[in-house]
Amino acid sequence: MNYEAGVIAEKGETISVDFEPVDQAAEEKRRSDRRKIIIIAVLIVLGLAIAAFFAMRGNGTTTPAGDENAQAPTVTVVTPGRTTVEGQITATGTLAARREMPVGVVGEGGRVVSVPVDAGDWVRQGQVLASIDQSVQSQQVQSAAANIQVAQADANLAQANLDRALQLVERGFVSTADVDRLTATRDAAVARVRVAQAQLRELRARNARLNIVAPASGYVLERNVEPGQTVSAGSPALFRIARGGEMELAAKLGESDLANLTVGTTAQVRPVGVDKLFTGSVWQISPVISQQDRQGTARIALPYAPELRPGGFATTIIASGTIVAPILPESSVLSDDKGSYVYIINSENKAERRDIEIGQVTRAGIVVNSGLTGRERVVLRAGGFLNPGESVNPQTAESN
CATH class of the missing domain: 2.40.420.20 (conserved putative lor/sdh protein from methanococcus maripaludis s2 fold)
Structure with a gap:
């Protein structure tokens, strides 16, 4: 314990004051106990408030009917x-030539000496696409032409002999048998002339078939031959031509969509990567349905345009009448x-x-x-x- 003493001097007297000892540890304990009691009381009150809130929320009878609608x-x-709208069918498909013509070797073939056209060119019917070496065939033509001259000379001689014999038969110098023999000789010579002429025409026709020509006017899609290449009748197609440059989109459609289409229906086609729309029309509807995917093909004819490249992918919107929906x-x-x-x-x-x-x-x-x-x-x-x-x-x- 601590003791304190003070001396106060007043009027010449000395007064001694004693102070009571203070227990600080006991005071701190009492303060700590009061804080604990306050905290516990606050926690109890808070718990009761939360319990009351959930109890009121769970009990529907305590919430007015109007409050539920107000909180919704x-x-x-x-x-x-x-509304009545124009019916449309959206589909996808692949672009292709509407009428593609593969052009190959028609004759016996040979070595290619020149190819005057390339892919992307327009050609006309009968235009030479590739020329074949005809050096040997040219000599054969000249030989056949010479044979015609030989046969013609023989025929002229036979005719002259027959003419002279006919003049002498009236005088009795030539018998009728000799005239018949000379007539046969003349006829045989004339026949040999005709044979030689036919052989010449055949050679010329074969030589004409050596060159690869366009069967119709159109747009060249592929060129698969180069000068110096040897080709024959068994070679693959040397050129592919889109007849008239016409293209088409083979659009894949379901059974129900195909049932709503008719030939001549207008369609809008947009190739992938192109912002431009191309107008075409349905020219053929597939008569069969694939058993694998239950789809058919609607072929949409399109005029030539540089953006329409065969093999490319495109989408189409096809008009299919009006619907109410x-x-x-x-x-x-x-x-x-x-x-x-x-x-x-x-x-x-x-x-x-x-x-x-x-x-x-x-x-x-x-x-x-x-x-x-x-x-x-x-x-x-x-x-x-x-x-x-x-x-x-x-x-x-x-x-x-």
């Missing part, structure tokens, strides 16, 4: 109705692994999922082929934040 999210809904804004249509869907609000103001099948995309919105009648209240936007069965406050969108 507000969503904007539209009633799409049904609901049209929704893009913000209303959602999708997941199961497909496309929308949220509709039922009579109890609760959200319901409705699976739909979407069609073409127009300026007015997305056409709904099936799943909606058009009289439903469809959530316009923010449908991805709703859950099936969730209560909402529907608000009809204002018409523009």
